[in-house]
Amino acid sequence: MATPAAATVPASRPGLGSMRSDRRRALYWSYFFLVLFVIFFLTPPLYMLITSLKTSAEISTGTNPWWVFSPTLQNYKELLTSPTYLTFFRNSAIVSVLVVTITMAVSILAAFSLSRMKFWGSATLATGVFLTYLIPETLLFIPLFKIFVFVQEWTGIELINHWWVLLILYPTLTVPFCTWIMIGYFSSIPKELDEAALIDGASYTQMLTKIFIPVALPGIIAATIFAFTVSWAQFLYPLAFTTSADQLVLPVGIITTLIKGDVFNWGQIMTGALLGAAPPLIIYAFLMDYYIAGLTAGATKG
Amino acid sequence: MKNFTRRKSAIAFLMALPLIVIIGSLVLYPAIYSLYLATLNKSMERFVGLANFSFLFKRETFWMVVKQSVIFAVTAVFFKALIGLFVAHFVHNLPAKGQRMWRGMLLVPWVIPPAMSTLAWLWLFDPSYSAFNWIFESFGAKGIPWLGDPYWARFAVILVNVWFGAPFFMIMYLAALKSVPEQLYEAAAIDGANWWQKLRFITLPMMRNIISITVLFSLIVTFANFDIVRVLTAGGPVDQTHVFATWAFRVGIEGNDIPLGACVSLFMLPILGIAAVFILRDVTRRVGET
Numbered sequence: 070m071a072t073p074a075a076a077t078v079p080a081s082r083p084g085l086g087s088m089r090s091d092r093r094r095a096l097y098w099s100y101f102f103l104v105l106f107v108i109f110f111l112t113p114p115l116y117m118l119i120t121s122l123k124t125s126a127e128i129s130t131g132t133n134p135w136w137v138f139s140p141t142l143q144n145y146k147e148l149l150t151s152p153t154y155l156t157f158f159r160n161s162a163i164v165s166v167l168v169v170t171i172t173m174a175v176s177i178l179a180a181f182s183l184s185r186m187k188f189w190g191s192a193t194l195a196t197g198v199f200l201t202y203l204i205p206e207t208l209l210f211i212p213l214f215k216i217f218v219f220v221q222e223w224t225g226i227e228l229i230n231h232w233w234v235l236l237i238l239y240p241t242l243t244v245p246f247c248t249w250i251m252i253g254y255f256s257s258i259p260k261e262l263d264e265a266a267l268i269d270g271a272s273y274t275q276m277l278t279k280i281f282i283p284v285a286l287p288g289i290i291a292a293t294i295f296a297f298t299v300s301w302a303q304f305l306y307p308l309a310f311t312t313s314a315d316q317l318v319l320p321v322g323i324i325t326t327l328i329k330g331d332v333f334n335w336g337q338i339m340t341g342a343l344l345g346a347a348p349p350l351i352i353y354a355f356l357m358d359y360y361i362a363g364l365t366a367g368a369t370k371g
Numbered sequence: 372m373k374n375f376t377r378r379k380s381a382i383a384f385l386m387a388l389p390l391i392v393i394i395g396s397l398v399l400y401p402a403i404y405s406l407y408l409a410t411l412n413k414s415m416e417r418f419v420g421l422a423n424f425s426f427l428f429k430r431e432t433f434w435m436v437v438k439q440s441v442i443f444a445v446t447a448v449f450f451k452a453l454i455g456l457f458v459a460h461f462v463h464n465l466p467a468k469g470q471r472m473w474r475g476m477l478l479v480p481w482v483i484p485p486a487m488s489t490l491a492w493l494w495l496f497d498p499s500y501s502a503f504n505w506i507f508e509s510f511g512a513k514g515i516p517w518l519g520d521p522y523w524a525r526f527a528v529i530l531v532n533v534w535f536g537a538p539f540f541m542i543m544y545l546a547a548l549k550s551v552p553e554q555l556y557e558a559a560a561i562d563g564a565n566w567w568q569k570l571r572f573i574t575l576p577m578m579r580n581i582i583s584i585t586v587l588f589s590l591i592v593t594f595a596n597f598d599i600v601r602v603l604t605a606g607g608p609v610d611q612t613h614v615f616a617t618w619a620f621r622v623g624i625e626g627n628d629i630p631l632g633a634c635v636s637l638f639m640l641p642i643l644g645i646a647a648v649f650i651l652r653d654v655t656r657r658v659g660e661t
Contacts, residue, residue, distance in 0.1 A: 095566075099461040106458050107476050110534065113491035114479060116502060120494060134502040179390035186383035194387065196651070201398050203588075203647045205595035207616035208640065211623045211633045212401035212408055215415075241397045248390060273382060302484030304598045305616075309624050320486035324602065335494050342487040353482045357475055360482075364539070365546040 114346070121145070121340035128335055144340035154341060156315055157322030160232045161301060161345075164318055167236055168300040169293055172243040176292065179244075180251030181277050185263065195252060202245035206238075210309045213238070217310070232316045235307060239300045246299075247292040250366045254288030255281055291363025294356055298349050319345040408633040415630060423634040432610050432618070437638070439525065440614040444594040447532040451593075452586055454533065455540020462541070463548045474545070481538040489602040492531045493518075496603075521611035524604050528612050531599050536592075540585055547581040548574070584653045587646045595639055615639050 120128065122140040132138060148154045182188070183195045217228040228234050258281060266276050282289065307321045314326060323341040327334060353360055412419045427433045462473050480488060495502050496517035504514030518524050555573050564572070575582070597616040600606065606613035606621060613621070615638055623632015 095464055099464040102457070103461045103465075103473055103477075106454070106461075107473070110477055110480050110538065113488050113495065113534070114483060116495055117491045128500065131500075134500060134505050175389040175393065178386040182383040182386035186379055186386075188380035188383040188387075191383065191387070194391070197394065198390070199651065199654070200647055201394050203591055203643065203650065204398055204402060205591065205616075205639070205643070207595045207597050207619065208405070208636050208643070209398065209401045211619060211629055211636055212405035213397070214624065215408060215629050215633075216401060216404065237397065240393055244390060244393055245398075298482070302486065304484070304486040304601070305620070308601075309620065320484055324486065324490070333494075333497075335497075335500075338490060339494060342490045346483040346487045349482050349484065350479070353478075354475075357471075357478070361474075361478070361542055361546075364542055 114343070117339045117343045117346075120335055121343050123336055125334065125336055144336045145344075148337060148340050148344065153314055153322070153326060157317055157319045158344075160317065160322075161319040162348075164232060164235045164239070165297050165300045168239040168243060169296045171236065171240055172247050172296040173289065173293060175240065176244050176248040176251050177277075177282070177289065179248045180255050181281055183248070184252045184255035186273075198245050198248050198252075201241075202249060206242060206303075206305055209241070210305055214309060228310075230311055230313055230316055232311060232318065234310050235300075235303075235318065238306045238310065239303060242303065243296040243299050247296055250292055250295075250363060251285065251288055253366055254285040258284050287359060287362060288366070290356065290359045291366065294352060294360045295363045297352065298360075301349055405633040405637060408630050409637055411630040413628050413630060423631055426631070427634060432613070433635075435610060436613045436615060436618045436635070439612060440594060442525070443529060443532070443596070443600075443614055444590055447529050447536065447593050448586060448589050450529075450533045451536040451540050451589060452582070454537040455544050455585075456582075458537065458541045459544035459548055462545055474542070477541055478538045480535050481542075485535055485598040486602055488535065489531055489599050492527070492534075493603055496527055518604055519608060521608055524608060524612050528600050528603055531603060532593060532596060535599065536589060539589070543581060543585045544578065547578040551577045580653055584650055587650045587653070591643050591646045591650075594642055 116135075119135065119137055121144050122137045122142070124139065124141050124143060127137075127139060179198075183191050183198075214229070217234070221227050221229070228237075262280055262284075263276050266280055271279065302320065303318075304320045307318045311317055311321065314322070317325065319341075323338060323345060327338045327341055408415075409423055410418055410420055412422075458477060462470055462477070465473060498516065498519060501514065501517060503517070508514055515523055517527050551574060555577075556569060559569050559573060594614075595616055596614060597620070600612055600614050600617045601620070604612045606617050610618075615635060619632045619636040622635055623629050626632070
């Protein structure tokens with residue numbers, strides 16, 4: 070073992086002292102640069118907070134923009150009692166919760182079947198799932214728009230300009246990734262476990278609910294957070310497919326209704342953006358480790 | 372027994388069916404359909420072959436969008452990867468106890484919905500009340516027309532993209548760094564290697580696979596970016612900051628020329644395809660290793 074030997078070299082040896090001081094110096098530099106990067110990374114959210122606490126009068130005077138001289142909660146009060154803003158928030162919440170539910174139901178079933186029960190073409194499908202994840206929504210929104218117009222002409226079902234159309238669209242973004250990481254988690258469960266269950270006479274449903282879901286729970290939580298974050302943040306689909314104020318979700322709602330002509334009410338815009346950013350931030354504050362696990366698993370696990 | 376296996380694969384197929392339906396009808400079909408759409412005329416009544424493409428090739432704006440998309444994606448990914456690598460190293464240097472807090476703060480840009488955080492940047496760049504210019508001016512320097520000047524506007528969209536995406540690289544590289552065995556560094560230290568040699572001969576080779584997957588993946592996402600450019604500049608000034616996605620939106624949805632919009636967004640396909648092939652290769656190699 071080389072490691073302990075290196076550690077117990079007598080302190081009198083010249084190299085070691087400098088190695089320790091090297092390490093301490095590296096640590097100080099690390100802190101120094103990390104502080105700089107944290108300032109860079111946290112400036113926009115902090116600036117949102119600063120602006121949200123200001124009155125419009127203070128924003129339009131030329132005083133120091135980085136400081137609040139007369140803090141007020143007026144912006145929060147106005148937004149949280151404004152029916153339009155609450156509608157955006159409600160739409161976002163409903164869409165995200167339903168999309169997460171649909172996504173998890175579809176991807177857990179699919180991942181279970183693809184990781185354990187082979188059928189004709191299942192290996193190709195697993196690869197296909199990953200490739201689908203790489204197709205961006207910016208490539209699909211135009212044909213989808215045309216398809217939805219077409220559906221309306223033929224069946225009379227009006228798909229455009231309803232918030233629930235997002236329930237059809239968002240799963241295309243969340244399902245491939247969630248299935249992909251669930252396949253990874255499910256594959257890591259030892260085969261003996263489900264073989265034993267099969268011998269004991271368990272059905273596939275029992276196998277899934279009694280073994281796979283409990284054992285792969287961290288992966289399921291990671292996928293759930295991911296699905297929520299994606300559907301909460303999505304901007305292109307609602308921008309292209311919804312226009313009426315009562316159908317909008319938060320990101321589009323804030324941008325299209327709080328900016329009136331050339332008048333930017335920055336206090337309210339920043340408050341709205343901060344409140345819109347709050348749910349993912351809160352979830353992440355409590356479940357950071359799962360979120361990170363999900364992120365890293367996505368690109369590394371099979 | 373034969374019956375049993377047949378039943379098993381039937382159940383398996385049924386379980387994967389919702390996934391197949393979603394991917395087939397909402398991803399694959401639209402993707403193929405957009406190829407067809409791109410060959411129609413504006414009112415979508417007539418087949419015009421490749422006329423939309425040759426029309427695009429003659430337009431100056433199109434070449435500007437190509438140039439800007441490439442500059443945007445390559446520069447942004449380069450700086451994201453660089454900053455991500457540095458920050459990951461710094462966090463990795465810290466004692467294990469303090470890492471969680473720093474990691475938490477550094478990942479915040481990635482968690483905030485980009486449309487929201489870009490609004491904050493838009494306000495930071497505001498022409499008359501710009502918080503950045505206030506700092507410059509208080510030092511006696513001249514303010515910068517952040518979003519009014521084409522060069523600064525390009526700089527701004529790249530900066531915001533780097534800000535948003537660097538944490539992702541940081542977290543991926545941090546995970547990769549943790550998997551490099553500590554003994555290798557100790558052995559190198561005994562051999563008298565300096566930090567550059569350690570980086571060059573241990574860290575980078577050990578992380579090569581994850582670096583290439585992350586870079587390729589980010590290249591796809593950045594190339595297809597929509598939110599940041601749309602909110603920050605909406606393509607302006609005079610179309611100078613449009614990327615494929617935002618220009619396709621302008622032409623296809625706002626300009627009501629669906630075939631031409633489809634045509635514009637199709638230009639992303641070859642680049643996505645190439646990147647996807649390499650990612651798939653790296654991912655399967657990674658799976659093979661473990």
